[in-house]
Amino acid sequence: MNYLLHLLILLDVYIVVAMSLNVIVGYVGLLTLAHAAYFAIGGYSYALVTLLLGWSFVPAVIAAVLVGVAFSFALSLASWRLKGDFFVLFSLAVQIAIYTVLWNWRKSGVEPGTWENLTNGIDGLNAIAKPLLFGHQFVGLGEIAILFTVIMALVGVISWTMLNSPWGRLLKAVRDDELAARSLGKDVRLIKMQAIGIAAALAGFAGALFASYMAFINPMSFDLNQSIVLLSMIIVGGVGNAFIGPFFGALLLLAIPEALRFVDLPIMVAGEVRLMVYGLLLVVLMRWRPQGIAGSYRME
Amino acid sequence: MVLSTNAPVVMSANGLYKRFGGQVILNNAAFEMRRSEVVLLRGANGAGKTTLLNILTGNLEPDAGTLSLFTAAKEEHFQFPRSWARKLNFLDHFTPERIARRGVSRSWQDIRLFPTHTLRDNVALAIQNQTGESPFAVFYRRRRIREEEAQIAKEADALLVRFGLGGRETSSADMVSLGQSKRVAIARSVLAGAKIMFLDEPLSALDSKGINEVMALLASVVAEHGVTLVIVEHVFNIPRVLDQATTVWTITNGQIKVETPEQVRRQGLPTESDGVRPWLRHLAGTNGRVVERELPGGALLSYAQLPNGSGRAALNVKDLVVRRGRRPVIGRPIGDGREVEGLSFALPDCSIGVLQAPNGWGKTTFLEALSGVIPVDRGTISINGKPIQDLATWDRIANGLGIMQSRDNVFPNLLVDEAIKLAGVAEVPDHIRPFLGRRVAALSGGERQNVAAACALFARTNAVNLLDEPFGMLDAKAIARLQGEILARNGGATLMLLPAASN
Ligand SMILES: Nc1ncnc2c1ncn2[C@@H]1O[C@H](COP(=O)(O)OP(=O)(O)OP(=O)(O)O)[C@@H](O)[C@H]1O
Ligand SMILES: [Mg+2]
Numbered sequence: 001m002n003y004l005l006h007l008l009i010l011l012d013v014y015i016v017v018a019m020s021l022n023v024i025v026g027y028v029g030l031l032t033l034a035h036a037a038y039f040a041i042g043g044y045s046y047a048l049v050t051l052l053l054g055w056s057f058v059p060a061v062i063a064a065v066l067v068g069v070a071f072s073f074a075l076s077l078a079s080w081r082l083k084g085d086f087f088v089l090f091s092l093a094v095q096i097a098i099y100t101v102l103w104n105w106r107k108s109g110v111e112p113g114t115w116e117n118l119t120n121g122i123d124g125l126n127a128i129a130k131p132l133l134f135g136h137q138f139v140g141l142g143e144i145a146i147l148f149t150v151i152m153a154l155v156g157v158i159s160w161t162m163l164n165s166p167w168g169r170l171l172k173a174v175r176d177d178e179l180a181a182r183s184l185g186k187d188v189r190l191i192k193m194q195a196i197g198i199a200a201a202l203a204g205f206a207g208a209l210f211a212s213y214m215a216f217i218n219p220m221s222f223d224l225n226q227s228i229v230l231l232s233m234i235i236v237g238g239v240g241n242a243f244i245g246p247f248f249g250a251l252l253l254l255a256i257p258e259a260l261r262f263v264d265l266p267i268m269v270a271g272e273v274r275l276m277v278y279g280l281l282l283v284v285l286m287r288w289r290p291q292g293i294a295g296s297y298r299m300e
Numbered sequence: 301m302v303l304s305t306n307a308p309v310v311m312s313a314n315g316l317y318k319r320f321g322g323q324v325i326l327n328n329a330a331f332e333m334r335r336s337e338v339v340l341l342r343g344a345n346g347a348g349k350t351t352l353l354n355i356l357t358g359n360l361e362p363d364a365g366t367l368s369l370f371t372a373a374k375e376e377h378f379q380f381p382r383s384w385a386r387k388l389n390f391l392d393h394f395t396p397e398r399i400a401r402r403g404v405s406r407s408w409q410d411i412r413l414f415p416t417h418t419l420r421d422n423v424a425l426a427i428q429n430q431t432g433e434s435p436f437a438v439f440y441r442r443r444r445i446r447e448e449e450a451q452i453a454k455e456a457d458a459l460l461v462r463f464g465l466g467g468r469e470t471s472s473a474d475m476v477s478l479g480q481s482k483r484v485a486i487a488r489s490v491l492a493g494a495k496i497m498f499l500d501e502p503l504s505a506l507d508s509k510g511i512n513e514v515m516a517l518l519a520s521v522v523a524e525h526g527v528t529l530v531i532v533e534h535v536f537n538i539p540r541v542l543d544q545a546t547t548v549w550t551i552t553n554g555q556i557k558v559e560t561p562e563q564v565r566r567q568g569l570p571t572e573s574d575g576v577r578p579w580l581r582h583l584a585g586t587n588g589r590v591v592e593r594e595l596p597g598g599a600l601l602s603y604a605q606l607p608n609g610s611g612r613a614a615l616n617v618k619d620l621v622v623r624r625g626r627r628p629v630i631g632r633p634i635g636d637g638r639e640v641e642g643l644s645f646a647l648p649d650c651s652i653g654v655l656q657a658p659n660g661w662g663k664t665t666f667l668e669a670l671s672g673v674i675p676v677d678r679g680t681i682s683i684n685g686k687p688i689q690d691l692a693t694w695d696r697i698a699n700g701l702g703i704m705q706s707r708d709n710v711f712p713n714l715l716v717d718e719a720i721k722l723a724g725v726a727e728v729p730d731h732i733r734p735f736l737g738r739r740v741a742a743l744s745g746g747e748r749q750n751v752a753a754a755c756a757l758f759a760r761t762n763a764v765n766l767l768d769e770p771f772g773m774l775d776a777k778a779i780a781r782l783q784g785e786i787l788a789r790n791g792g793a794t795l796m797l798l799p800a801a802s803n
Contacts, residue, residue, distance in 0.1 A: 166432030
């Protein structure tokens, strides 16, 4: 039971990340490999302000969101000029730069979280504050699961509402034909900035949730592979659809490794088998359902 | 049509100068444009029509000159080259969105609707300054947005109905026919509040019915909204535009020559609306004849047999059925609709033919089926008696099939030299020489079409040449030259696909 609650909590977090990534991939039409980095930015921001400044849950989550937005300018400024493969490469650079900083901003013998040892590298940050709302500290798995599921549903409703508003309509138009949108007098730079900013905010938010639940983070949870898994989630689930695609994508890609646990594979090959199953899933999908399970937009 | 000379000026330019590399395109060009004026903009291929449109819509900065806009309450004056202070001030850039917000709209030859949106949304998107276009507004101005959306949908639907698109409001924009999408594009400009509309070859690829509809709509837009139109068109569509035009601009040597439609008519215009059938009659000469055959779906096949023909069929299509999804596109359902009658026709050796079909008949599908890009459902296609329908595309080419698509027919990122070599053309034709060393993407529409035709015709002599709208985008000189080349390079049969004409 505890194990299932743990999975449910992770699922909630990943659905939020997948929804945020879906905004960039499915609605701005840009493939990014930097999403794990934005997830990390949220997690580390939350951890640092709670650990160092002693902020409580709500302000710390807000801080994580704002830091995410601040970093979003890296991607949105690039999106003004770069398209296709060039944007992908740029996002790869962002991912690697942030990951490298997380990995290397450390000095042994110095207290973690100080200027000299900000991230504590591979050893990560410990004892991060658990969620706290209305004076209630969420510690048990059950209550965290309920809290996160409610939050996930709320985020789903909010992002669905935004993406189905006239703003979402405009966003899709910009994705489909930027020049035509500009020629109708639309400010495409502004709208890309808004969309990527919102996506980064959501990723930061999910990162904060993740850190608050795990109480421990290190860079391993946010590497390039993680970015690729996140992308796989929304490609499998289907992009350009506010909620259902990310939901099924996250569900499937979380469920597979867990299901494999019950197959008694030797430790050495388990990881490889998981990757093979992901690969197979993508190939099968490309062949029979290129738009993903619930997608409404097909990437070229 | 006559224009009153005291109508207010909506746009004017002076001393426009633009060069690409060493090539001067616009040299001290100037004009004045008035409310409700309908301008036909013409000029040889590469004269600078598209360049001028790009400049006047904020897509390209001229090297020198001034441009003034009087369409909005606040006049706008642009001086080129832009000063450093202006370049640094990002609120004062010369951009398409800024010009568009002043009531200047533009349409493209390839239309560019938003493909994943419905027709209603395509039109609704054009409305400026919608409350709901800010991401969070839906949370704190729900009521207002809901009312605004209802209002916008009403306006959009009313406009679609007026444009003959009633009942199609919720169709996806990538599912409607060419003529319909052109009308949606015009509706979009109207709702965007356009005071000036620039239209780059709005009639191209339309059949005569579509041309009538689009021209009638444009006339009503001018009459009702006082819009100024600038229409770029070529040879055979020029008479159609002249019927409505008040002014003709001709670009020659980088300057804009302004004339009245009467002056232009006196210089002589093509009387035929497609230019191909008179040519066929001419080819057939005194002793030959033009064979005409009606095909199902309102298509017309006509060909001229040249002397020395053996009478054998060079291209023979028998009982061809091609489907897109479930729907048969080539081939007609008969009886209760379960049986499908395939398309059959033959084109003899030593002949030049044209297949004229209305929009939506399936010309592109037909071409793709013949070239092997999409599979055929039933039937045979043979070249000189050899069936090719089961061969891969390259094997069909090896068996003597030559194909030229109507667009995307050249690789834009290659140099012209590379494109010519890739096609296997041994000796570069004279009229292509000036383009050597330049990138295909940097050629004008007509110049690109010339390169594509050279690649298709000069590489080798094919048993059957299929040319999809070969004369599109070409000026009179280029059309005459291409006709000569087609004749000279005709190894067996040539079939051209064209939109249906009225005569
Ligand atoms: N980006 C570019 N770089 C270099 N040369 C260019 C570029 N764009 C256009 N040109 C050249 O400028 C000239 C004018 O091109 P433009 O497209 O304005 O012609 P056009 O009048 O529209 O011709 P067409 O009837 O063929 O469409 C052509 O010779 C073209 O090769
Ligand atoms: Mg042009």
